[in-house]
Amino acid sequence: MTEDLKISIETLYRTFSVYPFRNEMEVCQCCFSEADKEKLYSKHLKDLETDDLSGFAFKAMTTWGGVDDFKHFLPRIFELLAADDFTGDAFVVLEKLEYGKWKEWPEIEKDAIIGFLWVWWEDMVRSKPYFDKEAFTGIYKLTDDIDRLLDIWTIDLNDHSFSNFVDFVYSYFSDLKGKRAEFKDLDNAEIDKIINWTKANSGYFETGFFYFLDKDNELAEKASIAQFIFEHSGVRGN
Known part of the structure; x- marks a missing residue:
């Protein structure tokens, strides 16, 4: 992980730290067990691993929590994506931003996300031996900037x-x-x-x-x- 990527992740943590963890998050009782929920409560945000977060990441704002809850966990989810430690489809996680209407969020939050996306993409094309089509198309949909995606590569x-x-x-x-x-x-x-x-x-x-x-x-x-x-x-x- 490059130094620029580490800095962008710390910016995410700092920017979204205003959104606290809520014990009373709404959750579909049919979809998730108490054990699933306890995984989110068991550790500090930066210590949560893929197994702790995957269920929430893919169901956030639909059957688990609201937009502010997603914002609380967003830095750690993106950090795991950047470290290539997140099991699953990056495209689905990135689509959560669209679902949460991220372009209506405060400018400081949008800037932190966009800054992360660009340095993450640069890190991917330099450190991964294969083309991540899901990340490529996901970042394109969020930024609408094919020129920059290619210029970075x-x-x-x-x-x-x-x-x-x-x-x-x-x-x-x-x-x-x-x-x-x-x-x-x-x-x-x-x-x-x-x-x-x-x-x-x-x-x-x-x-x-x-x-x-x-x-x-x-x-x-x-x-x-x-x-x-x-x-x-x-x-x-x-």
Whole structure:
């Protein structure tokens, strides 16, 4: 986790510390047991783990608690997401912001969330060896800024941004160029920007293949396949 990401998480804790924990949170008795509820009461906020928070995170504001309750736990939920310790779908958690009408929240809260999203995305493309499509589309829906998502994602053979790029093309480029089932939230203009960005970076396929051939043969082979997918997609490279 980068220093910038740590700072953004601390900003979340500081910003949302005005929302206290409520013992009397409304909860669907049919959906959650006393043991489920006790997990939230058992530790301090920063000590809660995925198992303690997952039930609440996915049901917050629908069958468990209200907006202010979600705001109380938001920093720890996002911290676990950033640490890649949160079991489940990042997209579902990010959608909770939309459900809670976060764009109507105070500016200081929106700024803290947006600041976190950008540094989290940069950390992901540099530290994860695979493309997180759920986080990518989730952040896009919240920020409506495909340009910044792509600008942040500069390719470097010395971190995971290259393997992230390879996995994106290997796993999703055919869908992007075809039925777009995985990218239904993006319109044609955003899709074109992603395709053009991929084209602009397509030279990394060959460069990365030779760079990793003796270092990581599996990644080199995947890069070769990704290059084949790209070159047969109808998009001409540089």
